[in-house]
């Protein structure tokens with residue numbers, strides 16, 4: 001295999017890939033609202049001569065390049081998290097920007113750049129005759145990953161009955177080849193206190209303070225020496241406090257709990 005030829009083709013398609021990426025980013029595509037992304041990708045796949053392009057009932061787009069029996073999947077989820085607080089952005093996240101080095105916009109890294117690379121990767125495979133009658137490249141733009149990762153592929157395998165030999169995820173790894181998901185649990189901790197009137201908190205048992213102690217223990221789980229091994233670092237993290245900001249899976253950068261403060265003559269605020 002001549003890697004230089006592949007690199008040359010990739011360079012050749014750079015302007016088209018940049019245009020394609022920015023066209024996807026131009027529309028919001030949060031989980032369950034991916035249609036504009038799907039339509040943009042569908043049009044590009046068809047224009048590039050994919051042999052078959054399908055949108056399944058769940059909303060996943062499946063583009064086939066080649067007609068071989070063995071399917072090799074290249075997946076990118078095409079939903080993004082929301083934009084959060086617009087004031088934290090230094091540019092319009094949908095209009096985006098580009099310079100010689102980078103392209104900015106909501107989702108360019110996670111994971112719209114991935115679908116662009118996969119679509120053009122399949123095109124380059126076809127251009128260079130790399131798809132024999134044995135192999136088909138299947139490029140999938142999958143939905144709702146941010147809210148329930150894995151569900152899209154469960155659907156593709158069980159309902160669409162499309163079962164690739166293996167799937168390459170295009171989640172960003174800075175060019176490295178990474179082992180896939182380690183497995184994940186979502187755990188909810190519930191704390192029970194005793195309610196009482198806010199003017200006499202000593203009569204009750206504040207569940208928030210009980211939770212605070214647990215939170216510090218959970219924090220310590222990630223900070224002890226045993227966690228230095230990257231196998232378990234970041235094993236446990238608290239995600240949302242009340243309701244999620246822009247995704248149920250991001251760490252919070254902001255919380256605003258309400259306090260009740262009682263005053264009377266002679267007691268200074270403090």
Ligand SMILES: [Zn+2]
Pocket residue numbers: 077110111171
């Ligand atoms: Zn992702």
